[in-house]
Amino acid sequence: MRLDGFGLFVDDMGKMIRFYRDVLGFEIKEAEDTSNVYLVKDGTLFLLYGRKDFENMTSHKYEYVKGLNGHSEIALYVDTFDEVDAAFHDVVSKGATPVLEPTTEPWGQRTCYIADPEGNLIEIGSFGRPFESRA
Template identity: 80%
Template sequence: MRLDGFGLFVEDMGKMIRFYRDVLGFEIKEDENTSNVYLLKDGTLFLLYGRKDFEKMTNRKYEYLKGVNGHFELALYVDTYEEVDKEYERVIGMGAEPILEPTTEPWGQRTCYIADPEGNLIEIGSFNRPFQH
């Protein structure tokens, strides 16, 4: 098997599309007026799927966390420590929820955390060098 992408089940599709597209720079692969929206970021597929639509498709009810979701994080990388600080300020100014201000960790990473409109954690970090797999 090969990783194709990942997704979030969302409550407010419009708000989440605007956040990931306008604040974080994901590209919409299709029309945003659908319940199953594909976004792209650096060649990775990112899916937003309406919670109610997913429940209908699977014929099940699910529980959803309220507030900040501590079950996973989406990690974004920038090349320099300075970019961590700039991006943090930029996305907070555009409505992201601040979680952890930029901090240089003992292992050499400068990192910060924000949350999207539905409380999913997003890390913006750097080891002060260009990204490498």
């Protein structure tokens, strides 16, 4: 097996599509009333799936966290420290919820956190060099 991608089960598909498309710049072409968004972002599968549709498909009822949650994060990378700061201010000005202002951590990463409309944490970070050479 190999990792193919990740997904989020969402309550308000329209709001989440608008956030990931209009605030973070994901290329989402589906209509806001869809039940399933399936796209590839930078070589990684990203899926938004309606909670009710998933429950109907699996014949199970699930519990969902409300508000900011720390179950997982989505990590986005930019090449420079300045880009971390600029991206943070840009997405917050477009409606992202600020969680952690840009800061340089002791391990050498400049990072910040925002949240999407359903409370999922998103990190924007950099080690001050292009993604391909970060190892």
